[in-house]
Amino acid sequence: MEKRERFSSRLGFILISAGCAIGLGNVWRFPYIVGKYGGAAFVLVYLVFLVILGLPIMVMEFSVGRASQKSAARSFHVLEPAGTKWHITGYLAILGNYMLMMFYTTVAGWMINYVYKMIHGDFVGKTPDEVGAVFGNMLADPFQMIFWMIVITVVCFGVCSLGFQNGVERITKIMMSFLIVILIVLCIRSVTLDGAAEGLKFYLIPDFGRMVEQGLGETIYAAMGQAFFTLSLGIGAMAIFGSYISKDRSLTGESLNICLLDTFVAFTAGLVIFPACSAFGVNPGEGPGLVFVTLPNIFNQMVGGRIWGTLFFIFMSFAAMSTVIAVFENILSFSMDLWGWDRKKAVLINGLLILVLSLPCALGFNVLDGIQPFGTGSTIQDLEDFIISNNLLPIGSLLYLLFCTRKNGWGWKNFIAEADTGKGMKFPQWARFYVTYILPLIIIFILIMGYWQKFIA
Known part of the structure; x- marks a missing residue:
């Protein structure tokens, strides 16, 4: 054994742990829901x-x-009492990690593609509608979708193949350091734009x-959901x-x-997005539209926008890649x-496996767009995201929680002894x-609400 x-x-x-937690949801979901539900x-x-x-x-994981x-x-x-079946949780965690990568590699590929498009000047002189069309055309082009998904998969497995310290730790440290520097530079640029004050007020002054x-x-449910999902807990990724x-x-x-680091990145992303949106009179919508349509339009109007846009998508690529590598x-x-x-x-076997497993998502926007699991307009990616976000993450978190607090699991004493070891x-x-009796109920509530919002509300 090694x-x-x-x-x-x-x-x-x-x-690295923060890199795993800091994903695309921090950037395209957090600022939007902050704005929608009253800013600060x-x-x-x-x-x-x-x-x-x-x-x-997180402490339990x-x-x-x-x-x-x-x-x-x-x-x-290793830890379960003899004769118990807690190890089944491990198989759910394995499924969760593969499932997450089945669509995350595709979305991470979009980021690198946009770094290339920004450097190449694909948005220069385009109208807002034409900028939107660039995103639509990318989704409709199976070659682009598969090519950039392959690039991400090969690069990130390449990093992992160098070993844990020499590859994963060393390269993630460099990426995360750059990510934080680029984010701060973008933040300073954004808050100093003419007309940024309105956006700052909206974002920073509490409006109950x-x-x-x-x-x-x-x-309250939106805050719970964001707090719960932002850390990618429940699938053993931590x-x-x-x-x-x-x-x-x-x-x-x-x-x-x-x-704190995860929150710092999400919060600072808002300081980049809201002032820029208010400076150029643009609505900070949610989801991919914000990142791939709204922001390129803003960079188009900015002095030196091509440079700022390139930096922004490098930041996004690092946020995505840190999660993929983890x-x-x-x-x-x-x-x-x-x-x-x-x-x-x-590396070799899993690399090939992930490339094959990622194809349905990459093709779900074009060749396989007839598959609409949740009705008109939905994609294979929506199904994969639903399985992981609304099922595997909350169920996995619940199982970790019960394992660490129940007598027939690892138990509270063992958990506390491990968690408290060290300075x-x-x-x-x-x-x-609270963690034994109340927190499990909150997670069950989040699980039920996820279904309620998806199928009933």
Whole structure:
């Protein structure tokens, strides 16, 4: 058996775990829902939920990883009491990681494609409608979709093939450092545009009135959902990094640092988007439209817009790739833990597997656009996203939670002993009742509401 690799530094652990959590939802979903539900007032509610929902589950996932020294594929086998069936959770986690990459590689490919388009000057002199058409044409072109998906998959597996410290840790550290620098530079540019003040006011001054207008219940659910989904918890994507970290630091403090970094990126993305939208009188819509249509239109009107646009899409590519590399590392560790493969063999087989599994999503916008699982206009990607976001993430999180708090699982004493090993912030003992009895109900509520909104509301 190979000796388990280790992070070379604490910074590496924090940046990579944050890189896994910082994904595209931070940039295209967070600013939009912040705007919709009352700006800064919503951010306050969201932060509360991040601490009471996301943080405990993250600590649990890291604890299971560190105590077992395995990926999610084997960690439950190591820690579960004899005769119990908790290890089935590991198979759900494996499914979740593959499922996430079935559509994430395609979307990450769009980002790199747009870096190329920006540098190439594809948007220069185009009307807003023509800019929108560039995105539509990309989706309709199976060659473009598959080509950039392959580029992302090959590059990210290439990074993983260099080993954990030399590849994953070293390159993610560089990417995350650049990501933060580029984000701050874009933020300074955006807030100093003429007419940016309106957007800043909207984003930074709490408006509880708008929150009430949208309905308090809906606002609270939106904050819960964003806090829950932003950290990619429940599929063991974080647990793997727990298995690579030493016992020098307690896990609650480290998890809090990761949550703060994740929030910093999401929040700063809003400081880039809202002032720019208000400066140029554009509505900051949601989803891909914001990133691929609205923002290129804004960059077109900006002095030096091609440079700012290129920087923005490099930032987006790094956000996407940090997640892809983290999840690929998890997928590789499944193969190495389950079948004892070496890293090269795991890279080769999983690389080919992910390329094949990613095809339905890439082709779902063009060749396979007749497949509309949720009715007119829906795509294969919507189905894949629904399976992971509305099912595997909440169910997986619930199972981690029960495993760490139930007597017939790993149990509270073992969990606390692992979480609190090392210097730093300890997991609060008074939270035991809350995480054992209340938090599971909140996750079940999120799970049911996901179905309610999808099929009934």
